[in-house]
Amino acid sequence: MQIHLPDKAPVLLSGPNLVAMTDEEFFDFCQQNADLRIERTANHEIIIMSPxxxxxxxxxxxxxxxxxxxxxxxxxxxxxxxxxxGFTLPDGAVLSPDASWVSAAKWNALTAEQQEIFAPVCPEFIIELKSAKDSLKVLQRKMQQWLRAGVQLAWLIVPQKETVYIYRAGQPEPEIVQGFEQELSGETVLPGFRLRLAELR
Structure with a gap:
């Protein structure tokens, strides 16, 4: 099945045939629509976004x-x-962060077959970058979903307001950083990593 979007708004698809898709069928579906950004909810609803x-x-x-x-x-x-x-999370959702990192221990524990598809692993670190048309509330809910899945450190970057929400495992509320003159630290998750926010203007 090939999908064509009429505009840039995300489209939520549901129905018996889609919900019944196996992981392998969903992967094939994504390959058939490689020009789109596709994610799947824990209920197997399919979210389709334009590039x-x-x-x-x-x-x-x-x-x-x-x-x-x-x-x-x-x-x-x-x-x-x-x-x-795409990563398959423990609740069955398949999400695609804008950038991510998986530890060697987690990655090497996967089989070669698992590494070829939407690997059943949750990254320790992810970044979500808000575009002008993205809903901030939807992205904030998505960040909480990442934390529940096992992410240790997550950044939600909002370039339009030069604001970053820093989510950490075990902390109920994110730290809010204002201004792109500074750098973000990868802390103990990515030791030595510094993201220069000024490059994202």
Missing amino acids: TGSRSGKRNSRLNGQLYMWWAQHANLGETFDSST
């Missing part, structure tokens, strides 16, 4: 570039992933 706009794509490229540069010096610690990567 990001150019400005968001530029910002996403820059933050992934900074994460990659850190990884090049710490490759033994784990693996980094871009925004086209």
